Amino acid sequence: MSRLPSVFVSHGAPTLPIDPSMPSAEFTSLGNTLPRPRAILMLSAHWGTAQPVASTAERPETIHDFYGFPRALYEIRYPSPGAPELAKRAVALLAAQGIPAATADHGLDHGAWVPMLLMYPDAGVPIAQLSIQPNLDAAHHFRIGRALRDLRDDGVMIVGSGQITHNLRMADFGARPEDADPRVSEFTDWFESRMAERDIGALLDYRARAPHAALMHPTDEHLLPVFSALGAASDEYRLGIQSLGTFQRALAMTNYIFTDD
Template sequence: MLPSLFVAHGAPLLAIENNEYTQFLEQLGTEFSKPKAVVLFSAHWESQTQKVSKVDEFETIYDFGGFPAALYSMKYPAIGDHSVTKEIEEVFQKQEIPYDLDTNRGLDHGAWVVLKMIYPSVDVPVISMSVNPNLSPMEQYNIGKSLSKLREQDILIIASGGTVHNLGALKMGKDDGTIDPWAQEFDTWLEEQLTKWNIDALINYNALAPSAELAVPPYGNEHFIPIFYAMGAADGDKSAKLLHRSYRYGNLSHSVWQFGESQ
């Protein structure tokens, strides 16, 4: 059985950088057995109804601007797995979770930047999933929970986002390793609640967590909420482990969380 993961995708520049975090992600792909497929929820695919990809081969989406030309020539032509898509459909139908199939959309940078580092050989099929910021945290959790049985088939569930992601607060010209105290305070609170699996506190993070309005601004909660999908997928284990945390640009958190055990 594979765990589920929450992986921060940071800035698109990660795809062409060599640093502490990129080295960690490159190593992460060797920590678990090679999955049959990856089901990936991306913060950069928002929808009001849950979207599930049914794609033969994904195009690479460059959903960003103003970055070095090298980024726009990178490709991650992952294939889909229609049998896994069908299984997800059956689960959603049984549990009456509304969904739509998507047969056209490629992989956004929240997906391909992470996958390119973890599985650079592009040899693991991918099923891309949207997130819905307008659902309650428990609804997001329950969507992840509905897919928990996939882990028993060596299917890796990844939720890609960022625990502290406030574009308005970034200090892009100051990447000297200093960390804004408010970002650390939020992540420290989050770590305590996750390791205790304190779901009551977590679903009320916006009222209870210190500096929540800075770490998860109302216009940017799509990057935080993927963590609930990943947690839900490990509801049977209810265990959380922080695998990595570092920061860039003062407060952009590169956190990786493992939910559930690898067996």
């Protein structure tokens, strides 16, 4: 199997699988377009710990870590197998680069199972989840990706799941895609141009350099997974962009694929 891409998905609201106004079909299309991995190492914005923790769960629980949504959403189960050996290998690779890490039995939060349910509806791809560190910076998460990039040679797809813009205080849940705040595209245009140019230094310093950075991300956790996907990419990666629009006025749903040239 050739080296797999690394991927960042903007997973949107938990209702993505059941809301016909959301771009669920496009996630299915993405899953059909990508080479099918032997396993996935998933970094989601919704599992944060002080240091990296990899889940060794053999049958990860479907975690419904949200409140106030339709009952049908809580009845969804995503019964993918776990990947405990991948989790242990990830911990060993991190340790080899001086990054302390641990293992735990942890399920899949909605940042993990929601996009996977759409991309791999047969639940046949084993998944190990790796936590992010919300109190550490972009450079730390880029370094994590770098430590793990060789997993891609073994049929592992490294997936970061968050949101390219994420400010719920700006959100208007009655807004149409055409009602997007123009500052959203100013931020995403800057971010995508830096990614296309492979300007890693600027990206890691996005808080100081990107337009409206603090407005688009009052806190970092939904953007941190993209830096691990970037770190796992080849030095001369080719950027693929799947732009699905901006929802609720402020939440851009764009997916990024980093492939080898």
